[in-house]
Amino acid sequence: MPTLTPRRARRFLPRPALACAAVLAVGVALIPLVYLGIRVGQAGWGRIADELFTARTGDLAGRSVALAGVVTAACTVLGVAAAFLVTRTDLPARRVFGVLAALPLAVPSYVAAFAWVSLAQGFEGFWAAALVLTLVSYPYVYLPVAAALVGVDPAQEEVARSLGRGPWQTAVGVTLRQVRPAVAAGALLVALYVLSDFGAVSILRVDVFTRAVFTAINLGFDRTGALVLATVLVALSALVLLAEQLSRRRAARYARLGGGAPRPPTRLRLGRLRWPAVLGLAGVLGAALGVPAVSLVRWFGEGVSRPGSLGELADAAGNSLGVALLGTVLTVVLALPVGLLSARVPGLLAVALDRLAYLSHALPGLVIGLSLVFFGINVAYPLYQSVWLLALAYAALFLPLAVAAVSAAAAQAPPGLEEVARSLGRRRAYVLRTVTLPLAAPGIGAGAALVFLTCMKELPATLLLRPTGMNTLATGLWTHTSVAAYAAAAPYAALLVLIAAMPTWWLSARTGVLTRTGG
Template sequence: MVTTQAPRTTRTGAGPLLSGTVALLVALTFIPLGYVAWAIVSTGPARVYALVVRPRVGELLVNTVGLVVVTVPICVALGVAAAWLVERTDVPGRAVWRPLLVAPLAVPAFINSYAWVSVWPQLHGFGAGVLVSALSYFPFVYLPAAATLRRLDPAIEESARALGSSPVGVFFRVVLPQLRLAVLGGGLLIGVHLLAEYGAFAMLRFATFTTAIFEQFQATFDGVAGATLAGILVTLCLVLLLAESALRGKARFARIGSGAPRILTPIPLRTFGPAATAGLAALTALALGVPVWTLTRWLLIGGTAVWSLSDLGTALLQTTLLAAGAAILATVLAFPFAWLAVRFSGPLARTVEGANFITSAMPGIVTALALVTVAIRFAPGLYQTTALVLCAYLLMFLPRALVNLRSGLAQIPPALEEASLSLGRSPAHTFFHVTLRLTAPAAAAGMCLVFVAVATELTATLLLAPTGTRTLAMRFWSLSSELDYAAAAPYATVLVLLSIPVTVLLFNQSTKVATA
């Protein structure tokens, strides 16, 4: 068993089939960006300038950038600290903390907002946005960080300790550098999600570019003003991508073999044990206890009168089918993107990696309007169809599968695939028996993340769904917008219950150690 820091392979050509397939998929991802660019160019520089320099835009910029700058580091700190306590120390109840710290993924951000507003009606503004976002999104860092810690070679950390390094020194010099890819990928997902989130911030009355774009289209259907704001949002996403790429660098850490059967001796916390336990308990109570208590309270207040089993059943079936279909498609299509980004270098690989994140950072309403415009003008038969809805989901959530697959592929030494080919195995055999097997946990995790995202998606579904579509998120939003919190509670509860098995599967897959 060896842990290596392997550079990106030196291959520069991806082959015509892979390049052509990926280029076609990238072209599709640029549809929303093309819509925004077309709307801005057709307006003219004078009006665009007038729209950009408005005081309102400055306020939205401060709110949105401030939210990302404050929330992402908090999520990283919470996720990494929790992962290190659970995976590397003797904190009591580690087997219990592992699933509890993943469980917040089952509670959508807008349901978290609904819960906190129910408990604290005066909660709104920047602080509220940071609070709810951090509690909703820190598992995006905790999950890959904990999974990476379980895969690291224990001998390296033990050697560092034997040479006199303290636990803190071992963490910063040995462990943290090997968590870089997982932490940066999770942080990027959080940042992109913050840029595109609508429901949670609308309920907290906190204005961001996304809420302003939705309100602009909803109130006046001013496509130019909305597209201008979306253009600024795309620029912010590009900044995030460049920052993540610069921090990530070119190093890749890969572990060959399953390693020795021994387990790293947990670090004793001694007098810090009660404080660590109290911190994990407080984090879990805030992230899970508040929404669970709120939903229970509203269900008791509403009683049996708020349960419409036929409507709930229809919403559950439609949500499950849409989410499962999008999850499978997104994971399959993410493979060529991830393969090109990890195994090859050059402009195409960099463009492929960035295109998906730029598109996913756009609000769902902008993606939906772009697809509606293209469908009406060039493919009228696609308008108001499930295929168009799935296309929107792919554009918005494919990065969730891509980040996981990229991390999984980066930990597979290219030498293993080359060895299989040198033994006379075909590329297809090598892919299915080496690459796919080793990336299966990462693929399953990405599929689960897409499923949860689609099940809780709201704005694009409202605009694109065929007549008669009533997902759980749509019904919840309709009732909660009317302040009928009791009637909305059953839909929120079923949505959380639907996400729990997927979250459990995500947790189980993350605990599996890929072996060669």
């Protein structure tokens, strides 16, 4: 005989089990951040103030913010324009462009930076870094916006046209407004990515926070100072998150109303702009993909060093795949409760957890790595020097990517289906396993692909946390390039980009830019 369970508490906290799991997951991802806080706290106020309130700190903060601002603006323009061109216009070869436009995501920022440096002497500084970072991170805007543009209901555009708006007016006033949430989400990722990027800025010698933190660590004597500087990065990221939150308009949710199969989107005729558009897009792709490709080919030919043995390369590739896979699994497992919570029980708790996860995402891999080194030595010694600590670093870094994918995918399994399943006598856990997860699987898979890709490219945390003697493609590449052994580095870079290109291709195919309908 079933018993009555008190539900009073549930009014304040619906789905307590899910909420607890989500809190726990974010807690795990926040270990580096919390440990950072503890270490900084130990330094004492006087020390913190000494370190923070200097002209140099202000200078670094200004440059970091400026770089993030410039790159985010450029990525937004480039990402939205590319997405619009391949999904909504009669651009020639738009399906080819559709896939190629996403591929720069597979190029790690340090590979791109090396490629440019080795091609053009004296290529360094703020604007060089802005260019390289824009070229490698605009797909963060391009992918979600392209997916959203494919999904926009053409009926609303048709109504706008029938009310006397021209095609371009409709595109700007109706279509682009509807994908605004996707643009904002992508721009947020870009801003956080730029704040935390280490590879490109250190190669291109831009004095921003990550580089200053690295220098402080590298000099060895000032780890506390490095950690204090890192807190400024956390604060900057928090500001970005806050700004994004404030810019969200209330009830800014756009959806296709009513049932029925969606029609393919309408396409704009470019007319005379056709070839300029092709040239522009080809130019961007040439800079983002062509330059690294040309550089790699040249590196192979440089006679200073010999490529390493095939065995070493295979070993590094295996290690890369292994740790990236482990990191992806851990990240997705942690992301499941958080994403489900924000999809099913939206509210203060879900928003708070989501934002906290982003905060940890904004930490440079360097800081996460450093914090976890200390954590491993002092708190969790059995984990130290194991791939688990590295997986934890990946989870802390990339949790929000997976959370966003899970919560979007959970919307593919409407709550009504779960209710029906429960009314048929099945418990929540069974319903989750048999209804929610199978329906959300494709979306979660896309999130996993993105996390996997990002883990593959991750460098600083991997450098710090890999077990002694273990080489991955990223660390092998770094070791060789830092001593200008380009020929030895080339196979690592090529393999890394090739492997990373596979999930990227899948991600761009998922946006629907490949669909033939209406083309």
